[in-house]
Amino acid sequence: MHSPDPAAASSFTPRPEQTFFPDPSVDRAMGVIMALATEVYVMRDRQFALERMLAARGIVDVAQLDAEPSAADAAAMAADREAFVAHLMSSVLGMQASKGVTA
C-alpha cells in the first residue's frame, strides 16, 4: 500500500485505468458485458411498461403472454432459435467463412 504525496497534485495521472485481473483484457471485456447487461435491463423495463399499457387497453392478454407457448408457437420458434444458437456458438470453433490471410 502507498499513500499519494498530498503536496503534489500533479502526481495524479489523468484518468488512469485500474485493472484487477491478471489479463487486463478481462477487465475491459467485463466493461462490455456490464454495459450490455445494463442495456438488457433497460429493455426489460421498457417491455414491462409496454405490456402493462397494452394490457390496460385490452390489446395484450398478459396471462396468454406468460403461459407456455402452444405446440404451434414452439415449432414456429424452433428454426429461429437454432439459427440464433448456431450464430452465437460458431465463434467458439474458430472457423472462418472466407478464404484469406493467415496471421
Next chain:
Amino acid sequence: MNATAPNLHSPAAAISARSFAAGQSFITAVKVYWHVELFPALRAEYEHRAAAAAVKPESVDDVGRLLQDSTLHQYFGWFERHMQRFKYAGRYGLVAWHRQQRAELLARLDKAAAVELHPELEMPRYYVGCDIHQHPGGVWSDDVAGFVYERAASTTTPLAGSKHADLHDRFTDVIERACAKPKRVLDMGCGFGKSTRPIAERFSDARIDAVDLSAPCLQVAALDARNVRYRQMDAAATDYPDAHFDLVTSTMLLHEMPPPVIEKTLAEAARVLKPGGKMIHLDFYHFADPFQRFIHYTHGRRNNEPFMEPLAEMDLAGTLEHVGFKNVRIEPFEETDGALASDFQSWRFPWTVITAERA
C-alpha cells in the same frame, strides 16, 4: 468539415427518464449485490485463508498478500471500481442525464438566493487534481454538478435508504448530546446541504453557517436554506472572527483532504470556536481489524478518494491536542441498527465520530 478531434465526452443521444431510471436502478441493484453477497463471500474467503496462513495477518499489506491471487477479490475490485464509473459516466450515467436537463436545472438554481459565492476563490490543487467519487469534472467544475452529486448521494449507501435519514438523525443525536443548545454553528464542507439540513432542523433557533468550496453544490443547498447561510469558502481558511461559534461540525469531509489541509482545517475550527465550544466530525477512522482497514484503503483508491488512507494513518488525537483541543473522543458510529454487531455481514464504511472540546 470540422477538423477538431472527436470529443469522447459529447452528449449521448437523448434518453428517456424511464430508461435513465431503469439503467440507474440496475447499477444500484448490482452494487447492492456487491454489498450483501460479494463482500461477505470475500470476507469468508479471507478468513479461511487467514486461518491457514503460517503467520496471522496484522497489516493491510498482509491482507493484500493473502488475497493477491483470489479470483473473487479480483471481481470484487472490478465491480467496486466500474459500477461506480457506470453510475456517473456513460449512456445511463448521472452526468449525461443531468447535462441533458441542464436548462431546466439551471432555471431552478436561479431561485436560490440565499448563497454567497466567491468566483475569485482559487480551488486548491488537491481538490481539482482528482475527480472524487469518480464524478467526471469533480463536484465543483460543472454548473449542474450539485444536482449530479445530490442524485449520486442518494445511492452511496444503498442499504441505508436514499436520504440517509437514519445516519444523519443518529449523528445529530450525537451532536445534541455533546452540545445541547448551540447559538452559532458552523458546518464545514456542507456540500449540497444534506449534512447541514438535519442540524438546522434540530437547532432551529440557532444561526447556522455552512461553507464549501463548490459553488454548484452550495446553490443546490440554498434551494432549501432555512436558518442556514451558505457561503463559498475554504473550511481551512474562513473569514470568521476568533471564538465565534459554539459548535463546529463536518460530515464526511476530512477524508477528502490531504493531512496538512486536515490539520489546517482542525486548527481553523479551534480558532473560530469559543473556549469550551465543541467540534464534532463524522468520518472514517476506526477499524475493527486489518481486513476492514484493507477494504477501506482499496475503496479509497477505487472511488478516487486518495486521502482516505492518509486520514486513517494520521494521529488524529495528537493532532487535535496540538491545535488546541481537549477531551478528544474517537468512537465507532452505528449508522444503522446492528451495524457494529459482530454478525453484521454487509459492506459498510468504518463510520467514526470524532469529538473534541476547544481548550
